[in-house]
Amino acid sequence: MTESSATLLTIIGMATATYATRLGGLWLAGCFPESRRLERGLQHIPGAVIISLIAPHAFLGGTANALAAAVTGFIAARTRNVLLAMIAGVAAAWVTRRLIPQ
Amino acid sequence: MPVAVSEAVYGLVFGVLAHQAGLTWTETLLMSALVNAGGSQFTAIAMWGGPASTLSIMATTFTVNLRHILMGMSLRRWVGRLRWQTSLLLALFVTDESWALTRQEFARGRTDPAFLVGSGIMQFPSWLGASVAGNLAASGVPDPAAYGLDFAFTGVLVSLLVGMWQGRSSLWPWAAACAVALLAALKLPGNWYVVLGGLAGILAGALLND
Numbered sequence: 411m412t413e414s415s416a417t418l419l420t421i422i423g424m425a426t427a428t429y430a431t432r433l434g435g436l437w438l439a440g441c442f443p444e445s446r447r448l449e450r451g452l453q454h455i456p457g458a459v460i461i462s463l464i465a466p467h468a469f470l471g472g473t474a475n476a477l478a479a480a481v482t483g484f485i486a487a488r489t490r491n492v493l494l495a496m497i498a499g500v501a502a503a504w505v506t507r508r509l510i511p512q
Numbered sequence: 513m514p515v516a517v518s519e520a521v522y523g524l525v526f527g528v529l530a531h532q533a534g535l536t537w538t539e540t541l542l543m544s545a546l547v548n549a550g551g552s553q554f555t556a557i558a559m560w561g562g563p564a565s566t567l568s569i570m571a572t573t574f575t576v577n578l579r580h581i582l583m584g585m586s587l588r589r590w591v592g593r594l595r596w597q598t599s600l601l602l603a604l605f606v607t608d609e610s611w612a613l614t615r616q617e618f619a620r621g622r623t624d625p626a627f628l629v630g631s632g633i634m635q636f637p638s639w640l641g642a643s644v645a646g647n648l649a650a651s652g653v654p655d656p657a658a659y660g661l662d663f664a665f666t667g668v669l670v671s672l673l674v675g676m677w678q679g680r681s682s683l684w685p686w687a688a689a690c691a692v693a694l695l696a697a698l699k700l701p702g703n704w705y706v707v708l709g710g711l712a713g714i715l716a717g718a719l720l721n722d
Contacts, residue, residue, distance in 0.1 A: 418542075420556070420565065422546070423569070424543070424546075424569060424573040425547050427573045427574040428552060428580070430574070431574065432577075432580045432603040433584070433600065434580070435581040435583055436585075436587070436606070447718050447719075449582065450718055451718030452579055452582050452717075453678075453717065454714060454717035455576065455710060455713070456551055456672075457677070457678075457689075457713065458709065458710045458712070458716075459555060459572065459576050460669050460672060461693070463706050465689075465697070468670075469694060479667075479670050482667045482670040486675065490674075491671075492521075495667065496664055497667075499664070502663075503663035503667075
């Protein structure tokens, strides 16, 4: 398999977008007054993006997926171990998909 | 050292998921090397292959990585004036891990920007190596969906999410993000729901919780 141009383009686009955020902070430091409001908004980015990403899979993707997501969340909250929680989630998805017709 | 180990585990998982999304090991290597921002790479991989995905993946990557702006700004306060050529180079090494290590170091009074470069370079080989290893290992599994392995995406993201809960202050941003994302997923084509939900969460976080 060779790299398709769409994949390459996406990767380069991602790299550019990421570099812009890295450089932006170093350059903008002097121009922006410190803003608690801005800081509060930005600190929620990772959580907000991740929840947006999984919400349709978990809530609109059928009962089996929703159950597996709940199991993963429970194990993650209990153990704080990403890898273990993921394995539990995959196992739960495997089981629930057999029990619940898609 | 602990950072390099967690980086390797993280990289392995990324490599496996990248394989499921259809990336070859060279593409995986290229992305880990050029983008080098784990969180946004996981997000991008989960969005991979949808219609018109290049633009929405770029927009999401930018949104996920907006935190680098804050991180860079906080470092600048310690470092003071920089030549712009220096900052072009320094910017390459503003990653979550190197930033956290550098903040610690600066707080101890050793404010040498070279530390950022050093810690950035240290984590690079284990991240790259593990990404590729994960990708190659995953090519041994013929039909991932049959074993529930396609759920690994959602599984990783759910567990990362749980670790990001900051108590009550997370409630409204997350609820807003979730609601907007669901609505957008139902009404809009492609995967713009990720960007829209993320922006809704940022807005809610900035405006509420006063």
